[in-house]
Amino acid sequence: MNAATGFVYHEDYLRHDTGDHPESAERLICIMKRLKERGLTEKMERILPVRASQEQIEYVHADAYAKKVEAMCKGGGGMLDPDTPLCRDTYSIALLAAGGVIKAVDAVMDESNDLKHIFALVRPPGHHANSNRGRGFCIFNNVAIAAEHLKRKYGAKRILIADWDVHHGNGTQDVFFEDPSVLYFSTHQYPHYPGTGWITEVGKGEAKGFTVNVPLPIGTGDAGYLYALNTILVPIAAEFRPEFVLVSAGFDAHSADPLSSMEVTSQGFGLFTNVIMAIAKKNCGGRIVMALEGGYNLNAIAESTLSVFNSLLANTGELREGAVGTSAQVTKRVEEIKEVQREYWKV
Numbered sequence: 001m002n003a004a005t006g007f008v009y010h011e012d013y014l015r016h017d018t019g020d021h022p023e024s025a026e027r028l029i030c031i032m033k034r035l036k037e038r039g040l041t042e043k044m045e046r047i048l049p050v051r052a053s054q055e056q057i058e059y060v061h062a063d064a065y066a067k068k069v070e071a072m073c074k075g076g077g078g079m080l081d082p083d084t085p086l087c088r089d090t091y092s093i094a095l096l097a098a099g100g101v102i103k104a105v106d107a108v109m110d111e112s113n114d115l116k117h118i119f120a121l122v123r124p125p126g127h128h129a130n131s132n133r134g135r136g137f138c139i140f141n142n143v144a145i146a147a148e149h150l151k152r153k154y155g156a157k158r159i160l161i162a163d164w165d166v167h168h169g170n171g172t173q174d175v176f177f178e179d180p181s182v183l184y185f186s187t188h189q190y191p192h193y194p195g196t197g198w199i200t201e202v203g204k205g206e207a208k209g210f211t212v213n214v215p216l217p218i219g220t221g222d223a224g225y226l227y228a229l230n231t232i233l234v235p236i237a238a239e240f241r242p243e244f245v246l247v248s249a250g251f252d253a254h255s256a257d258p259l260s261s262m263e264v265t266s267q268g269f270g271l272f273t274n275v276i277m278a279i280a281k282k283n284c285g286g287r288i289v290m291a292l293e294g295g296y297n298l299n300a301i302a303e304s305t306l307s308v309f310n311s312l313l314a315n316t317g318e319l320r321e322g323a324v325g326t327s328a329q330v331t332k333r334v335e336e337i338k339e340v341q342r343e344y345w346k347v
């Protein structure tokens, strides 16, 4: 048993029934099967989630929005938006997803155990949901709620959210756009759903510079992502000095993903995890909670999750230079981002 690494999972996550839809229960079934086959579930602590309270949901979401989701589910479900189906159980399972990420944060903050890195294998995902609207398969913003929990329960003043899902986390950006206590960093395919996440979206007022968008061209692979992480995220994080690192871990930038056009490999996600671990080790005693977002090729998400856990378990967290094989397009984009962020950070 590796006492530092854990995962959150509950069979009830399978009960969010989306019908014939890419964001299916099969995703978690495949991930858990692969982890068991490779003996990883034996090596780690399993954390059982509990449902987030109404009060915790309202850290981020408007009361009226939460009530609307609850009422739709009570009535048997329906479509929250054209992409986002709800079933009778969805409200309760969405509370359990948010509660799973909260429970992971509490376990890492609990000094009486050795847990440092937890990956919350939850669904529905969350990063497209903002205060008053769920969309893009997302109901409640699990990671944003966990960040608010860190602020309110533990008094955290500097939280880093790194979002490597292939889509821009417009919901998370919205929630913290004027909040300098949360630094939101996102890599995403651009242009792509939901259309936001250009480099000039940097936050507002006091929080200018606390949103860092890295829109990447179609076809970006491991090398380009590592180059962006090492060149932009690593120096900004060194200056920001996060007290906790949250990761919106989607696997839809994988080359096999049916909804996107990036070229990341399963091993690539393990390398990204090493970068995140290096940041967390240097700044906050290694404290990381990751939460599953998207990723729709079943084999790819199972392999990618495996790769992330192998990095967490190995706990090396070494930085790997990613410049080799970076395309000229990515290098140019990174320069443009540095130009924008130079006003706020020593990049």
Ligand SMILES: [Zn+2]
Pocket (backbone or CB within 6 Å): 165, 166, 167, 250, 252, 293, 294, 295
């Ligand atoms: Zn996504």
